[in-house]
Amino acid sequence: MHLLLLPLAAVDPWILSFSLVTVVATIGMGFWSARSSKTASDFFVAGRSVSVGWNASAISGEYLSAASFMGIAGMVMSSGYDALWYPVCYACGYLFLLLFIAGPLRRFGAYTIPDFAEGRYDSPLFRKIAVCFVLFIGFFYTMPQMKGAGTTLAYIFPGLPYWVGVVLVGAVITLNVSLGGMKGITLVQAFQYWIKLFAISAPVFVLMAVFGFYNGQLGANVVTGETTAPMAMAARAPLVEKAPKDTAWIAPFGPLTTKAVAAAAAALPADQRAAFLADHQRPYSLLYTYSLIIALVCGTAGLPHILVRFYTNPDGGAAKRTTMWVMILIGVFYVFPPIFGVIGRNLMPELYSGVGAKGTDKVVLELPTLLAAKFGVLGSILSGITCAGAFAAFMSTFSGLLVSMTGALAHDVYGRMLRPASTPAERLRAFKISAVLIGGVAVLLGCFVEPLEINFMVGQAFAIAAASYFPLLFMSVWWRGMTMKGAATGMLTGGLCALGAAALTNFSTLATDKGPMGKVFVGFAPLNTFWAAHPLLRILCDQPAIWAVPLSLFLMIVISKATAAQVPADIRMKMLVLHAPEELGLKQEYIQEHTAGAGH
């Protein structure tokens, strides 16, 4: 009894009420719009009738996950300049999507990647392979969302174990999805974008007004060659021992990209360290930076749940304007999280000594409490708002992911492969069972990842998408010589290699954890000795995109050339549908032709 009451006594009522309102509003809106739409296809039709503004907000709302809301600020605080590549590439990846993939895919009339895979190659087998990757990438992407949930709840209820938050949030959203389904989610997602933007920007403006602006906060850090910072701050707290030095933090090629080399240097005898670092540090971190850029930019163009959302607006001009607005909405949002990181470094350096849910990942939630000390209630309200934003972040992305993964399992696996003859009622039940199943697995995985950084995990999901779906979509759209075998080999090899490499580095990081996870993964501890001896291999496994994306493209070209006889017979018509303007009405013609063919 006492154990239950104790944490509740320490809870800030403002934080609790704002978070509760967000959760209740999300669930309520989900149910409300689920009731107002009648058929399953209402989901897409609703998308078609939604205006550009709402649709763009909805896409942005789903895209901005816990990694964007909490992870980027935490990573900028812990690693400095190099972490800025994350927000920039998250936002700019959309440009690649717009330039090469969006238009053709929309003309083709495919709503999911498995749909496209089957339609482009006339191969049901390829649909199955594509579905597997929807699940792989989805699970990798849910893990950081779960960590965000665990961190936030542990913050709101001090003393609550990390896993309780994961289970609780996972259960609520799973229930929501399995009852409400995918109908009418557009409204909820759009609403959550604006919560998130408000929750990230309002505290930043107040914090900057009180403690000094972005440039002043950044100017308090010394650059190499400077003896004193140009804009020294009185309020700046002394850095703790674990914090990176000013010069390394503010400059490119800092702690994030040089981790592997630093570990390798530490394993060497003391007299060789300086020479080793001078030789390897900068070239290797340049390599790391490029690999990260490739993963994020190409990965955005290949994330399955983003692509699905992207096509809720299939009208030509409107879809393009929507993309433009998505890029603006996302870009505006991404200016703010790094500011949290910069201010956090100056005012809350004690977070550097925390690990897991108590480390820099919670800087977004923790920083507004500084205002509570100065302004009382106003500070508490701002803390409440950021917590509400965090809730909106992992709830919207997790429900979007859950819907797309459940859809893949219930529609593609159950409905198309296991029981093609199942009735609609059976499929509906399959949807609900799948939702619970996938929600359960996601919660289980989420319990393991407390020691890993939110943003790092998302980066790996992007790397896997970059090595599997991006080459598939890009080549299928622009090269008519692609065959199913080439596409499948390239996608599988690239994606699985990236998946394996990412899993290896995660296991070895978990093995060093001081908590229970260290014991579970203790078998992978020797890997860390290997990484120390081979820093280059460590970087290539950490950030696999730089070799996995070209590998995948290369295999696609070679295998397709070898199996050139299997290029689909109506490839010219397919290409025409992909590239000719919609006004010519070719899609209609193509689909009629196909149904006529099927009737023979």
Place this chain on the structure above:
Amino acid sequence: MSSPTPPDNDQIHSESFLRLLMRRQLKLSIACAATFLVVLLGLPLLNYFAPALMATRVAGFTWSWLILGVLFFPFVWIISWLFIRRSIALEAAEVKSVKR
């Protein structure tokens, strides 16, 4: 899209039309992507080869921080705006050339 069959059937389905179509669209996409990639991939190179220049202060920011943390977003918006304008114009021209 009132009539499922377009007016000049043969021209649309000809090999030369498809080639022209894809080449024009790809050219536009590649031009935009190249502008973007030169800046995106050039920035690490600048950081690598001209660290002192990029560490120069601009109102508290360093050049490298200001470019990546703030200026990069509007730059991408401009590229995407130009692309959308051009590609809508391109599609209109394609439709016109076929329907004539």
